Amino acid sequence: MQNYPMDTDKTDYSIAHRQDVREAIEQIKGLIASHHFVSFQGRIEEIEREYSLMKDYMERGFSDPQRPRLYEELLKDLFVLLREIQLKEQIHQGGSYTLALSRTLKFNTDSEVIRQHLEGFVQDVALLSLDWGEGEGKKRSDLYKAHQRYMSDLFDAILISSQWTEGTARNFKDLLLSPTLESADVQLLVSAISLSAIQILDINKVKMLMDVYMETQDERVRQRALVGWAFALPEENISIFRDLSEKLREVCEDKQVRRELLELQMQVIYCYDVDKDRAEIQNEIMPTLMKNNNLKIT
Numbered sequence: 650m651q652n653y654p655m656d657t658d659k660t661d662y663s664i665a666h667r668q669d670v671r672e673a674i675e676q677i678k679g680l681i682a683s684h685h686f687v688s689f690q691g692r693i694e695e696i697e698r699e700y701s702l703m704k705d706y707m708e709r710g711f712s713d714p715q716r717p718r719l720y721e722e723l724l725k726d727l728f729v730l731l732r733e734i735q736l737k738e739q740i741h742q743g744g745s746y747t748l749a750l751s752r753t754l755k756f757n758t759d760s761e762v763i764r765q766h767l768e769g770f771v772q773d774v775a776l777l778s779l780d781w782g783e784g785e786g787k788k789r790s791d792l793y794k795a796h797q798r799y800m801s802d803l804f805d806a807i808l809i810s811s812q813w814t815e816g817t818a819r820n821f822k823d824l825l826l827s828p829t830l831e832s833a834d835v836q837l838l839v840s841a842i843s844l845s846a847i848q849i850l851d852i853n854k855v856k857m858l859m860d861v862y863m864e865t866q867d868e869r870v871r872q873r874a875l876v877g878w879a880f881a882l883p884e885e886n887i888s889i890f891r892d893l894s895e896k897l898r899e900v901c902e903d904k905q906v907r908r909e910l911l912e913l914q915m916q917v918i919y920c921y922d923v924d925k926d927r928a929e930i931q932n933e934i935m936p937t938l939m940k941n942n943n944l945k946i947t
Contacts, residue, residue, distance in 0.1 A: 657731055664728050665887045670700050670720065673727045680734055684741075689734060696726050724889045729812045735849050740809065749805035756806040760820035763803065767830045770796050800837055807841035808848075818853040825861050825870070835870050843877025852890050855881045859900055879913055 660680070663673040674697050681689050700723055706713060713719075740746045757763075770792075777789055813821075821842070825835050839861065846854040855878050862874035886894055900906055 657735060660727075660731055664724055664731065665885070665889065668724055668889065670696075670723050670727065673724070673731075674700065677727065677731060677734070680731075684734075684738065686734060686737055688737075689730065692726075692730055696723060696730070699723060721889050728887075728889070732812050732849050732851065736809065736811065739849070746809055749809045753802050753806040753809070756802050758803075758806050758810060760817070760824045764824050764827065764830075766799060767834050768827075770799075770834075771829060771831055800834060804837060804841040807838065808845050810845060812851050813853040813857070815853055818857040822857050822860050826864055832867050832869060835867065836873050839870055839873040839877060843873065843881060846877065846881035850881065850883055852887075852893055856893060856896055859896055863900060875909060875913065879910060 657680070660673055660676040663669050663676060674693065677689075677693055678697075680686070681693060699719075703713075703716065703719060703723075707716065736746075740750050773792055777785065777792060780788070821838075824830075825838060827835075839858070842854050843858060845851065846858070858874045858878035858881065862871055862878060865871050865874065882897070888894075901910070
């Protein structure tokens with residue numbers, strides 16, 4: 650099978666800017682055909698049927714006050730489908746995404762199952778603290794090793810997770826705000842969700858990170874969530890997702906949020922300066938110093 654590099658910029662433009670359902674459908678059909686992603690064929694055909702039905706009613710002169718909303722829903726469906734295709738292409742390219750998939754083929758990412766496991770770990774640690782008998786050290790070591798393996802697999806599973814529904818986002822929000830979980834585990838989950846949304850935009854993951862940022866009482870979780878949604882936000886406003894724009898405006902009404910966003914931007918700029926300074930030291934200053942025959946390094 651010949652592998653062509655995937656270019657989704659035109660399709661993104663058709664969806665987000667031109668808002669042309671017909672054009673986007675044809676472009677996505679082309680992506681599916683050229684990359685042999687037959688698993689998406691049924692979904693694009695369903696979107697095309699819904700569009701054809703809407704078009705047929707319009708051409709017959711039927712008035713439908715819901716037509717603008719339905720058209721926007723088709724654009725959202727196309728947006729989500731395009732991200733699913735991008736994810737599959739990322740996995741097919743090899744590297745960390747392929748490795749993550751191989752590790753988590755049978756991993757259960759249901760939020761309730763995850764909650765039970767993480768709460769069980771907290772309970773096991775508490776019970777183990779009461780056991781001062783022989784072999785306590787080995788039991789503790791085995792417990793933490795098993796938990797580390799689980800968290801590693803959970804991170805990978807979330808990293809390569811498909812686009813979330815509003816229900817999935819709501820369930821994970823409840824999970825991350827639960828007071829019965831270890832802070833370190835919640836922080837790791839927030840990082841996994843953030844990285845997933847940064848790599849392949851997922852509107853519901855971004856909104857959930859904003860909710861966690863605003864509602865958590867754990868400052869370490871809060872700061873990670875801030876970095877997550879700030880870096881995952883699309884570069885340009887996507888008008889079909891007005892709820893994201895409204896949530897962003899609502900969050901930024903808080904003066905503290907605006908100050909923290911400014912500080913985050915400053916930190917990013919400082920990081921750029923650090924990289925520049927490090928390169929200057931390595932490429933210019935150190936070679937000059939090393940040429941100094943009188944220099945003695947001890």
